[in-house]
Amino acid sequence: MPLNSPTLHKIEELNVENEGVKTFKFHSQEIARESEPGQFVMVWNPGIDEIPISIANASQEGELEVAIADVGDCTHNLHQKHVGDLVGLRGPFGKAFSLHGATICMVAGGYGTAPLRFAAKRAKELDKHVVLLVGARSSAELLYIEEFERMGYEVRIATEDGSEGYKGLVTELLEEILASGEKFEQVLTCGPELMMKRVCEITRRERILTQVSVERIVKCGCGACGSCDLGGYRVCKDGPVFDAEELERTEFGNWKRAKSGKRIAIKPDMSAREEIELLSIPPSRFTPANEPLLRTEVCGIKFPNPIANAAGFGVSGKLLYRYAAAGAGAVVTKSVGLDEREGYPNPTFFELSPHSYSYVNAMGLPNPGIKNYGLEIEDAMYADVPLILSIFGKSVEECRELVRIAIKYPIDMLEFNASCPHTEFAAVEHNPKLLKSIIKEIRGIAHQKGIPVAVKISPNVGDPAGLALTAEKAGADAITAINTVISRPIDPTLDIPLLGNPTGYGGKSGKELAFGGKRVIFELYEELRIPIIGVGGIFSAKDVIEYAKNGACLFQVGSALVSEGFEIFTRLKSELKEYLVVNGYKNLGEIVGEAHRR
Ligand SMILES: Cc1cc2nc3c(=O)[nH]c(=O)nc-3n(C[C@H](O)[C@H](O)[C@H](O)COP(=O)(O)OP(=O)(O)OC[C@H]3O[C@@H](n4cnc5c(N)ncnc54)[C@H](O)[C@@H]3O)c2cc1C
Ligand SMILES: Cc1cc2nc3c(=O)[nH]c(=O)nc-3n(C[C@H](O)[C@H](O)[C@H](O)COP(=O)(O)O)c2cc1C
Numbered sequence: 100m101p102l103n104s105p106t107l108h109k110i111e112e113l114n115v116e117n118e119g120v121k122t123f124k125f126h127s128q129e130i131a132r133e134s135e136p137g138q139f140v141m142v143w144n145p146g147i148d149e150i151p152i153s154i155a156n157a158s159q160e161g162e163l164e165v166a167i168a169d170v171g172d173c174t175h176n177l178h179q180k181h182v183g184d185l186v187g188l189r190g191p192f193g194k195a196f197s198l199h200g201a202t203i204c205m206v207a208g209g210y211g212t213a214p215l216r217f218a219a220k221r222a223k224e225l226d227k228h229v230v231l232l233v234g235a236r237s238s239a240e241l242l243y244i245e246e247f248e249r250m251g252y253e254v255r256i257a258t259e260d261g262s263e264g265y266k267g268l269v270t271e272l273l274e275e276i277l278a279s280g281e282k283f284e285q286v287l288t289c290g291p292e293l294m295m296k297r298v299c300e301i302t303r304r305e306r307i308l309t310q311v312s313v314e315r316i317v318k319c320g321c322g323a324c325g326s327c328d329l330g331g332y333r334v335c336k337d338g339p340v341f342d343a344e345e346l347e348r349t350e351f352g353n354w355k356r357a358k359s360g361k362r363i364a365i366k367p368d369m370s371a372r373e374e375i376e377l378l379s380i381p382p383s384r385f386t387p388a389n390e391p392l393l394r395t396e397v398c399g400i401k402f403p404n405p406i407a408n409a410a411g412f413g414v415s416g417k418l419l420y421r422y423a424a425a426g427a428g429a430v431v432t433k434s435v436g437l438d439e440r441e442g443y444p445n446p447t448f449f450e451l452s453p454h455s456y457s458y459v460n461a462m463g464l465p466n467p468g469i470k471n472y473g474l475e476i477e478d479a480m481y482a483d484v485p486l487i488l489s490i491f492g493k494s495v496e497e498c499r500e501l502v503r504i505a506i507k508y509p510i511d512m513l514e515f516n517a518s519c520p521h522t523e524f525a526a527v528e529h530n531p532k533l534l535k536s537i538i539k540e541i542r543g544i545a546h547q548k549g550i551p552v553a554v555k556i557s558p559n560v561g562d563p564a565g566l567a568l569t570a571e572k573a574g575a576d577a578i579t580a581i582n583t584v585i586s587r588p589i590d591p592t593l594d595i596p597l598l599g600n601p602t603g604y605g606g607k608s609g610k611e612l613a614f615g616g617k618r619v620i621f622e623l624y625e626e627l628r629i630p631i632i633g634v635g636g637i638f639s640a641k642d643v644i645e646y647a648k649n650g651a652c653l654f655q656v657g658s659a660l661v662s663e664g665f666e667i668f669t670r671l672k673s674e675l676k677e678y679l680v681v682n683g684y685k686n687l688g689e690i691v692g693e694a695h696r697r
């Protein structure tokens with residue numbers, strides 16, 4: 100998957116399809132040749148935002164088409180563009196439709212017709228029989244009908260006002276067609292979520308294999324940030340196309356998430372009574388494996404193994420649960436603040452150069468706010484591993500209020516993020532006096548409930564060891580190091596920052612951080628008495644071993660979750676166990692700080 104920064108492409112052709120939708124045609128052999136129906140591209144409107152858009156058509160010759168509905172700032176501005184204007188593109192992203200059987204029914208609503216146009220073209224190449232059901236409020240909103248007819252397909256239209264075709268909902272038309280005895284081996288659907296939910300109910304009853312293309316807020320586009328969460332699935336990576344059964348035990352059709360990650364009802368008129376529907380369907384209880392070589396105790400907390408995810412790689416409790424079920428010995432939440440924050444516009448994350456495994460991000464600390472975060476903790480707690488709540492704040496008062504709420508949740512540890520390099524909250528680690536006051540305040544409240552406090556620092560300050568010592572003296576129970584390294588990538592053609600953060604700043608993560616991260620841990624171990632949590636560029640057991648020998652006793656994995664996926668927890672653990680057995684160690688703890696004992 101190409102995670103590199105957006106590449107500028109000229110708009111080759113623009114077609115007005117209906118009142119609100121335009122088709123944008125580009126030429127990109129690199130993207131078009133890789134594209135499959137159901138996948139999406141990230142479309143960068145420089146200086147405004149980068150948004151996910153389904154591929155409406157792609158060819159081996161490099162033709163790439165997307166249909167964009169004018170619904171808000173970014174799309175409206177795109178609608179003002181002309182042929183020849185430059186737009187950034189990257190992709191393709193996500194999981195495509197897989198076509199099964201000889202007869203397929205495609206049910207489309209609104210701009211959901213776009214990915215189904217590409218799917219219909221593929222079905223034609225595979226010689227499948229396709230019936231298209233296209234729904235809209237009125238005939239003025241129909242999309243790509245002539246295109247489908249040119250492919251030789253039978254198109255049945257449903258309009259709510261009866262201005263064309265069947266009068267009523269497209270789902271009612273589907274029910275009628277199935278009741279009349281027409282048979283399909285598969286149904287593909289894309290459109291408004293409540294329409295797709297109804298399609299799934301109908302096809303489940305009829306036992307027809309169904310695939311659904313869903314939407315959630317996409318930020319990184321590659322499974323890093325968790326903004327697009329749907330029941331613990333990341334829509335950008337595990338979707339956007341899902342088998343209907345996969346969605347059955349999720350909130351699909353009930354609620355989605357705002358840009359902050361806060362749960363919001365899909366039905367705009369949800370009553371207070373119905374708010375109960377904002378709850379998740381609980382996962383089954385998960386107990387971690389017994390791994391004597393790896394288990395450890397830090398700050399009085401028992402960890403089944405010392406490898407956790409890094410903060411920021413998931414907002415939802417269900418995604419954290421998935422990390423634990425994949426083998427993480429603890430889970431760390433997204434950094435949560437006192438108030439809800441939606442974060443920066445996109446681009447928010449990309450790889451610095453292809454296959455470098457070094458990334459830059461400027462998410463802007465999106466989070467639902469501490470009062471809304473209990474629902475996520477509740478879900479994560481179904482996995483029986485320690486839960487570390489990452490928090491941030493820029494004043495003593497703000498942190499006091501935040502921690503008073505945080506400690507009411509069943510958390511095992513707090514990790515105070517003093518070091519997000521691309522937000523105003525970075526100021527905390529650059530002001531030791533403020534940092535000290537905040538740590539004293541947080542510790543005072545957290546210790547009443549026996550909750551230890553780790554403080555996360557970055558190498559962006561001149562003297563990380565000195566800063567860590569200040570944190571220790573102020574009462575920190577552990578130090579987490581390192582956060583991302585400040586960076587400001589620029590688009591060479593437009594000479595503007597690539598990241599959506601208004602200042603253009605972001606933080607580097609991934610492979611490039613390993614060397615500096617290990618060095619910082621070495622320096623901290625020389626200065627500190629408290630435990631050190633190592634993070635930054637951990638991709639292999641060798642990295643963990645070097646971090647451990649330099650002085651870290653717990654480890655967090657971030658960027659490697661993007662390049663390798665959840666499997667990294669199991670691989671790291673089995674490689675570590677092999678290393679310990681071969682070298683005669685009884686527990687990983689024996690090598691912690693070994694580099695200092697030579
Ligand atoms: C996988 C996928 C495929 C999509 N395909 C198409 C398509 O083919 N054609 C099309 O017109 N639209 C498509 N969308 C929706 C499109 O991304 C949003 O309409 C667009 O981001 C709105 O941006 P805006 O600034 O104009 O509107 P805003 O005013 O920012 O938002 C309007 C609404 O758009 C949605 N939205 C905003 N930002 C995002 C984001 N980063 N990710 C996802 N949704 C967002 C939210 O629901 C929001 O309420 C797709 C979305 C996803 C997730
Ligand atoms: C997309 C993304 C989001 C992040 N969000 C947070 C965050 O909310 N809080 C935090 O303390 N660190 C955050 N970080 C930093 C990581 O926790 C970690 O310190 C950094 O990425 C280095 O580890 P890595 O090289 O393994 O990714 C984020 C990093 C990335 C890439």
Ligand code: FES
Pocket residue numbers: 316317318319320321322323324325326327328333334335336
């Ligand atoms: S947008 Fe899907 S994980 Fe970041």
